[in-house]
Amino acid sequence: MALTCGSGLHDRHDVYAAQCPCRDVLDMLANKWSALAVGALEEGPQRFGALQRRLEGVSPKVLTQTLRRLEEHGFVDRTIYPAVPLHVEYSLTDLGRGVAGPLGALRSWVESHLDEIHHARATAS
Template sequence: MPTACATGHHDHHDVYAQLCPCRHLLDLIANKWTTLAVGALEDGPQRFGVLQRTLEGVSPKVLTQTLRRMEEAGLVTRTVYPAVPLHVEYELTEVGHSLNVPLRALRHWAENHLDETRVVSPG
């Protein structure tokens, strides 16, 4: 059953309502590293090191925090395999895969429209 938003509506969530819990989800999925991690995981499970190399510029700390938040939200699963050294893989859940559809469109939009914007590359 959906959690009621501060608007008093019990049958739906309203992202525009200040106290609606869906804002926390929106905050997570609108994060640059979440958007890129979902894309990096779309073809299957990945180890942490592979994800870090794929997501150029992300620090281990930020990637760990991002993956933890994604796991807590039910977007990824974390599987630990007993090996030396420890083998950990991250994989999109069903809802994580469904999120990849709009995020893929957003990633492609950014790539295709960068030259039409006033965004300046760092460095």
């Protein structure tokens, strides 16, 4: 029996339902830059430049978009400290810390099984 995608605070949601907003959140969290940003922020609050160095290969534009989406969904806090130039730090919220564990497990699983995945891809070709 499929669950409907409720709109109330205590309704059950079904990520398999076509119109469920869970899919938007899943899509955002399953993005590699989101998963990596959350992992980097587990180490504590960080400035934009430090995050960009930690997430090798991410462009400033993509990192900005990723952090904005994480902030809009309540996973990341953006704190501005008055200084010249402005000092901005990003940190995980309680919600962000809650999703950090599952995302960390996924990152670890990928690292541990990458050789098997590459082998499977090579033999499938």
